[in-house]
Amino acid sequence: MWSLKRKTTGEALFDLANNIIMLCLCFVTLYPIWYVIVNAFNNGSDAMQGGIYWWPRMFSLENFKAVFASPGIMLAMWITVAKTLVGTVTHVFFTAMVAYAFSRRNLIGGKIYILMGTVTLFFGGGLIPTFLLIKDLHLLDNFLVYIIPVLFSFFDLIIFMTFFRDIPEGLEEAARMDGANDWSIFLRVVIPVSMPVIATIALFHGVYQWNDYFAGIIYVNNPDLQPVQTFLYRVVAQSSSNQMITAVQGSNLVKSVTSQSIKLATMIVTTLPIVFVYPFLQRYFVKGMMLGSIKG
Incomplete structure (x- = not known):
C-alpha cells in the first residue's frame, strides 16, 4: 500500500x-x-x-x-541547409571512424595520440595562423571551408570512444569468426548499435553548423556562398x-x-x-x- x-x-x-x-x-x-x-x-x-x-x-x-x-536569403538558406547536412554527416562519420581506432586498447601509440589530442582542447593556433592555413589550402571562397576545418573534433571523439569501449567484445569476435574485417565490423556492427551517441554528436554539430556565421564572415567574400546566419549578421549590422x-x-x-x-x-x-x-x-x-x- x-x-x-x-x-x-x-x-x-x-x-x-x-x-x-x-x-x-x-x-x-x-x-x-x-x-x-x-x-x-x-x-x-x-x-x-x-x-x-x-x-x-x-x-x-x-x-x-x-x-x-x-534576392539573397533563399540562396543563403540553401547554402546553410547544404553545409549543415554535408558537414554533419561527414563530421560524424570521420570522427566516429577515428574514435573506433582510438577505442582499441591494442592501438600502437594510443596514449601518445590521446595526449596530443587533449592538448588541442586547451590550446589553439589563433585566428591569424588559421586564416593563413585556410588560404594555403585554397579554401577561401570555397564551400569546403565549411566542411574540412571542422571535419574532426577531439571532444566528440572522447564521447564516441567512451561509448565504443562499452560495446561488448563478443559482438566483434562473432563478426570476425564470420570473416568480417575491420571495415565491415565498423560499418555493420559498431555503427548500428551506436545510434544514440551518433544522434547526440549529430545534434551537437548540426546546431553548430546551422548557427555558424563566423566562417562566412572571415573566409568567404562571395555572396553566393554565404550562409543564412552570415546574412542575418549583415541584417543586424544594418548593412x-x-x-x-x-x-x-x-x-x-x-x-x-x-x-x-x-x-x-x-x-x-x-x-x-x-x-x-x-x-x-x-x-x-x-x-x-x-x-x-x-x-x-
Whole structure:
C-alpha cells in the first residue's frame, strides 16, 4: 500500500520557493523569444510606437514577405541547409571512424595520440595562423571551408570512444569468426548499435553548423556562398536592412516594414528550422549522454 507522508511547513515553503524561482527563470528565458515573435508579426510602422508586449497590435505578414523578397536569403538558406547536412554527416562519420581506432586498447601509440589530442582542447593556433592555413589550402571562397576545418573534433571523439569501449567484445569476435574485417565490423556492427551517441554528436554539430556565421564572415567574400546566419549578421549590422527595404520600394510593403521589423522577422526565419529539428533528436540526445556513464 502507498503511504502518503505529509510535508512539513519548511518542506512546503521550500517547494513553493523552488517553483517560484523556476517560473521566474522560465519567464526570463522565454519572454525575449516571445517578444521577438510578437513584434515580427506586427506591422513595422506601428511597432515603432512601442507598447507591444504580449500580442501583435496590428497583425501583419509584410515583414516576412520583405525578408523573402530579398534576392539573397533563399540562396543563403540553401547554402546553410547544404553545409549543415554535408558537414554533419561527414563530421560524424570521420570522427566516429577515428574514435573506433582510438577505442582499441591494442592501438600502437594510443596514449601518445590521446595526449596530443587533449592538448588541442586547451590550446589553439589563433585566428591569424588559421586564416593563413585556410588560404594555403585554397579554401577561401570555397564551400569546403565549411566542411574540412571542422571535419574532426577531439571532444566528440572522447564521447564516441567512451561509448565504443562499452560495446561488448563478443559482438566483434562473432563478426570476425564470420570473416568480417575491420571495415565491415565498423560499418555493420559498431555503427548500428551506436545510434544514440551518433544522434547526440549529430545534434551537437548540426546546431553548430546551422548557427555558424563566423566562417562566412572571415573566409568567404562571395555572396553566393554565404550562409543564412552570415546574412542575418549583415541584417543586424544594418548593412542589408536598407537594401531589403529598397528591394520592396514601389510596393505596399515599404509602408509597413522597417529595418527593425525586418531584423526580427529574419531572426525568426533563421531560427525556427533548427528549433523544429531538436525535439526529434532530444530522446537520442539524452540517451546518448547517459549510456556511457551507466554501463559497467
